[in-house]
Structures are given as C-alpha cells and as structure tokens.
Amino acid sequence: MAYDVNGTTVEHDEEGYITNLSDWSKELADVIADAEEIEMGEEHWAVVNFLRDYYEEYQIAPAVRVLIKSIKKSMGPEVGNNKYMYELFPYGPAKQACKIAGLPKPTGCV
C-alpha cells in the first residue's frame, strides 16, 4: 500500500502510517490528510509541527493527554482542549495527527 505524491510512491502500513519516516514531506502530509478527509488549516499544521518537533527531541510520539497538555501550554486553552482537538482531528488527535506528521502510532495508544 502506498500514497502517491506527485508521481512518487510512499509506502504505508495497513493503518496508513508511513513505513519509512524519512519519506515525509509537507506535500505528503497534504496527501495523507486528504485520505483522512481533513483539510489542513493553520492549527492542524501547528499540531503536526509540534508532533514532529517532539519526536525529533524525544524519539517518541506523545500520548494524547501529553499532546493536549503541551498544546494548551504553547497555544493556549482555546486550542489545547479535548473538544477542539477532536474537531481538528475527529479520529483522535494523537493517532490521526501522527499519521499526517509521518510518525509511528503513539506509544500507549490503544
């Protein structure tokens, strides 16, 4: 299974997470978001960028409560709350945003 980014194929697993983390690009993120039926806005990108920075620093994708707590701290309680985050990513902010960010499924995600 693979995504198609301007003619280049990028392999993904049965759940849609890309196989090779270094394959990620902003164009790919848009393709994955499309497949997830998400239109990427400024706040979606802020979450995706946060996740990528977090992974770069700690080598893990944070659990959803850690993500929301951190977003609340960096972007304020209007964005960093459960309800709003689920509006941005209806199938789970950690799960779905990690997929778009090209990261593995979050540790501890059930």
Added chain:
Amino acid sequence: MSEVIKKFLYVNRKAPYGTIYAQEALEVVLIGAAFDQDVSLAFLDDGVFQLTKGQDTKETGLKNFSPTFRALGDYEVTKLYVEQESLDERGLTLDDLQDIQYEDEDDDYAEKPSIIVVSRARMGEVMADQDVILSF
C-alpha cells in the same frame, strides 16, 4: 478507574542495548503512565548505563532511545532512583548521566531534576516502600 493509587517501581538492571529489556521497560512505563499510578524507576547494576549522556547507536543499527527518558516528566514520571554503588563500580558519576528534568506544576512549572542518586541501603528502603515492583 480505580481510586486506589499504587506505588509502582520499574527496576532496570541491564545495559541499554544488547538485549531488548531496557527499551521494552521504557515502553511499558510510558503505557503504564496512563493509569494515574505513582510510578518511579530504579537504575542499578548495568542499568545505570541506560541514563548515560551522548549515546550513539549508529554503528549498531538500533534506535537510540535515550532521549525518551527526558520525556518522562511529561508523563508525570518524575522519580528516577540511581544507585550510587552501581555508578561507582562502573567509574561513573552523576555528570556522566543525562540531565533529566520535569516541570513541577505545583511550583509554577519550575524545572526540577528527576534523577535521585541513592545508596544501596536507601534503594532497599525505596523498594520496601512499593506496592508493585517490575524488574527488567
């Protein structure tokens, strides 16, 4: 969710690479942290090597998971007990270990050190004080 909070101690005795124990233990800690228990970690014997600075796994083809210890504070895991004698026996000091901190929410998010170096005798007391001990 149960309202009884139990004290969990994860005991790490093995070097970080060579076996999968260290990485798996850390994964279990991260998953277990979702259950609102009182979690701490202990590092003794070769387990103290897990916390050393500047790990480079490139030549081994393994993932360097040592940066993940610095994320533990986000998961409210803030007590990493390290045994003094185990450090001494390996010629290590606190300076050889990563600087691992957590933000204390009750103290205006002040950054505080997570690593607590304890004597072998004190480690015994820490263990005696737990409800559950998981050894890796």
